[in-house]
């Protein structure tokens with residue numbers, strides 16, 4: 169049975185709006201790296217093609233650190249972390265589960281990613 173679902177996502181102020189195709193059979197994760205510990209979000213992985221930004225790309229600011237491979241996007245207006253292009257697979261994104269409509273952590277298996285030691 170197909171457990172993919174297309175859901176809407178947005179930052180808090182609404183300047184950034186997007187759509188994502190998530191797979192409910194793919195675990196969401198919490199990461200213990202120094203950045204994720206601070207932002208505290210649950211992250212849902214999607215393919216690059218699985219994310220479409222409808223508006224507000226220009227309102228996102230990018231934060232890069234460590235190896236500078238991953239790109240962490242935050243809304244310039246409300247400061248919310250929306251998604252990031254992932255270091256372990258730059259052809260994918262990690263989405264902030266809290267920004268997605270119609271799905272919650274109850275829909276996913278939650279795993280711990282050991283970003284601090286990878």
Ligand SMILES: [Zn+2]
Pocket residue numbers: 179180181182183184243244245246247248
């Ligand atoms: Zn915003």
